[in-house]
Amino acid sequence: MIIWGNVLKAIEHYRKRGYTYVEVPWIVSQEAIQVTIPSGKEPLVCQYGSLVGSAEQSFIQLMMTGECPTGKFMAATPCFRDDEVDLLHQKTFFKVELIEVRNSGLDGSAMWTEEALGHMVKDALDCYHSLINGANAYIAATTQGIDIKLKGIELGSYGIRRHENWVWVYGTGYADPRYNTACLASIPGLL
Numbered sequence: 001m002i003i004w005g006n007v008l009k010a011i012e013h014y015r016k017r018g019y020t021y022v023e024v025p026w027i028v029s030q031e032a033i034q035v036t037i038p039s040g041k042e043p044l045v046c047q048y049g050s051l052v053g054s055a056e057q058s059f060i061q062l063m064m065t066g067e068c069p070t071g072k073f074m075a076a077t078p079c080f081r082d083d084e085v086d087l088l089h090q091k092t093f094f095k096v097e098l099i100e101v102r103n104s105g106l107d108g109s110a111m112w113t114e115e116a117l118g119h120m121v122k123d124a125l126d127c128y129h130s131l132i133n134g135a136n137a138y139i140a141a142t143t144q145g146i147d148i149k150l151k152g153i154e155l156g157s158y159g160i161r162r163h164e165n166w167v168w169v170y171g172t173g174y175a176d177p178r179y180n181t182a183c184l185a186s187i188p189g190l191l
Helices: 004-016 030-034 055-064 113-130 178-185
Strands: 044-046 049-051 071-080 092-103 138-141 146-150 153-163 166-176
Touching: 004 071, 004 092, 004 113, 004 166, 030 049, 030 055, 055 071, 055 092, 055 166, 092 113, 113 138, 113 146, 113 153, 113 166, 146 178, 153 178, 166 178
Parallel strands: none
Antiparallel strands: 044 049, 071 092, 092 166, 138 146, 146 153, 153 166
């Protein structure tokens, strides 16, 4: 179940933190999907292209077509995944995606990324703490970046990516039904 009130609270939280809301495509090119799709997974394809696994792929599409501005953005989209369905994984879910995009130029340097990643993770952690059951959310380092977890359940992943002349910091602003599942896990004996 998606709690739309939490989606709206998250969007407003990030707007106040300087993220600009952008409408992004939900169907993108195979090339945009391939930048982030995990090994062994297949994109979900329709007659017009591939359905996004997250809005990060939407932003990658905009980078590839020269339509992506630089700065701090958020987008809210459904996500379509080639996942086995279980308590934490769904074929479709809804997510607010955060991204800070820069054109890295010819030398590919991006010294701003570590600081931007730290700010994004803090913004997301503050958002989870502001939601009713997110007070115990915490940061956990991973081999690919940083996760925010609640009761051992990942609420979001955060990291830095580069592709061609672009570099960006990405992360989950809010995702449902995963957030709800993590909240339910905090009720003893329920899950």
